[in-house]
Amino acid sequence: MMSSSPAVDVRDLxxxxxxxxxxxxxxxxxxxxxxxxxxxxxxxxxxTLMRALVGVQIVDSGxxxxxxxxxGSRGLRHRVGYATQTPAVYADLSVAENLRYFAxxxxxxxxxxxxxxxEVGLGKQRDQVVSTxxxxxxxxxxxxxxxxxxxxxxxxxxxxxxLDPVLREELxxxxxxxxxxxxxxxxxxxxxxxxxxxxxxxxxxEGRVLADGAPEALRSRTGADDLEGAFLxxxxxxxxxxx
Amino acid sequence: MNPAITLATTRRILAxxxxxxxxxxxLIGVPSLLMILLRYVFDQPQLFDRVGPLLLGLFPFVxxxxxxxxxxxxxxxxxxxERLMTMPAGKLDLLLGYALAFGxxxxxxxxxxxxxxxxxxxxxxxxxxxxxxxVAVLDALLGMALGLFASAFARTEFQAxxxxxxxxxxxxxxxGLIVPREDMASWLEATSKVLPLTYAVxxxxxxxxxxxxxxxxxxxxxxxxxxTLVALLLGAATLRRRTA
Numbered sequence: 090m091m092s093s094s095p096a097v098d099v100r101d102l103x104x105x106x107x108x109x110x111x112x113x114x115x116x117x118x119x120x121x122x123x124x125x126x127x128x129x130x131x132x133x134x135x136x137t138l139m140r141a142l143v144g145v146q147i148v149d150s151g152x153x154x155x156x157x158x159x160x161g162s163r164g165l166r167h168r169v170g171y172a173t174q175t176p177a178v179y180a181d182l183s184v185a186e187n188l189r190y191f192a193x194x195x196x197x198x199x200x201x202x203x204x205x206x207x208e209v210g211l212g213k214q215r216d217q218v219v220s221t222x223x224x225x226x227x228x229x230x231x232x233x234x235x236x237x238x239x240x241x242x243x244x245x246x247x248x249x250x251x252l253d254p255v256l257r258e259e260l261x262x263x264x265x266x267x268x269x270x271x272x273x274x275x276x277x278x279x280x281x282x283x284x285x286x287x288x289x290x291x292x293x294x295e296g297r298v299l300a301d302g303a304p305e306a307l308r309s310r311t312g313a314d315d316l317e318g319a320f321l322x323x324x325x326x327x328x329x330x331x332x
Numbered sequence: 333m334n335p336a337i338t339l340a341t342t343r344r345i346l347a348x349x350x351x352x353x354x355x356x357x358x359l360i361g362v363p364s365l366l367m368i369l370l371r372y373v374f375d376q377p378q379l380f381d382r383v384g385p386l387l388l389g390l391f392p393f394v395x396x397x398x399x400x401x402x403x404x405x406x407x408x409x410x411x412x413x414e415r416l417m418t419m420p421a422g423k424l425d426l427l428l429g430y431a432l433a434f435g436x437x438x439x440x441x442x443x444x445x446x447x448x449x450x451x452x453x454x455x456x457x458x459x460x461x462x463x464x465x466x467v468a469v470l471d472a473l474l475g476m477a478l479g480l481f482a483s484a485f486a487r488t489e490f491q492a493x494x495x496x497x498x499x500x501x502x503x504x505x506x507x508g509l510i511v512p513r514e515d516m517a518s519w520l521e522a523t524s525k526v527l528p529l530t531y532a533v534x535x536x537x538x539x540x541x542x543x544x545x546x547x548x549x550x551x552x553x554x555x556x557x558x559x560t561l562v563a564l565l566l567g568a569a570t571l572r573r574r575t576a
Binding site for chain 1: 573
């Protein structure tokens, strides 16, 4: 029963921030082992939604169930990996020191440090102090922390920002490999050309999910050539609908 | 609570300090320098014997307050606290990790200052060395706990640094270091009784005068420990797993 429950199940989620409702009755679910893209312009509520999934966001109403438990509950804390958009690592520690610390907090095996360093391709920077890394390298340290302990669900907020095309390609291959091993990934982005790499897309705008489906299905449904066009078409349809 | 996470946190904080030579140098060097200055400014061994121990209680308190309030503010604003809150780390693991790390630093700090004071500066101590170190480390932990708590009310490092004069200077004025408390107006004396630094300075005063562990000193130690505990619990309450 537990393993057949969806990885993520969000029902009528409303979130109020600064006196303003920023998520309006969001409902969707994500099957296990899928790579889901969360797309939408900056400020549409992607980060707030991801914070709700990992249980650090105060929720106004609705339910968020992750791997069969309420989001943020104690049992989930080593089963969900989260990488924020702004890297949350210690700038005055080396890459390895950061990873060793977070690995001990997660009670992950020591060998995990080498594994994740390898996975994000930071072997050469292993003993470098984080404050001396480039933006893209910093992003990858942040991602590496989320990979520690082999979580069942990965929530990654814009993990590919600032990376060159080669690295971006490598990371998407990593995401695919993780999904093949059964990990569920929710990856946000505002770059449309990344959307095609996902199994499933959630297009968000102004705190609502505009569309939810496979990239191919979205393209054919809107009759657009590419996802950018599909997104624009969906916005038009949405604006035209009475609700 | 999990001892392994607590110790990992302590190790991480010490590693951060180890990588930051300048901060480490100032943590150890500044109190020593102030002590040396004090000795030669007074230039009277008897006066130094009386005031020296009092300042040995004050320095670790002030320095730990600043260091902790800025360090925890960084954790709050840098996102690492939020990241830890999504992990199995308990609030107590973090707080005790900080307490242990800064307690150790305070121990080194006090040891260095004491070594200089007792040898080069010729400090003549009536009380026991053990109780002096005990009170000094407790003062450091008190400063740490208050700094942790205060950091919850700062949005920026600018604000956090300014909490030092706001929290510490009024206590310094009222604790009996500058004017004996019994000479103050009654409302000031009453206020001084609810401020923790008063007990820190009183404890050091006892140690500087009496060789034995007096009743007053026992009360002081218990009160400082109590304040530290309450500040840590208040600090724990300001660490939130969920935020708006």
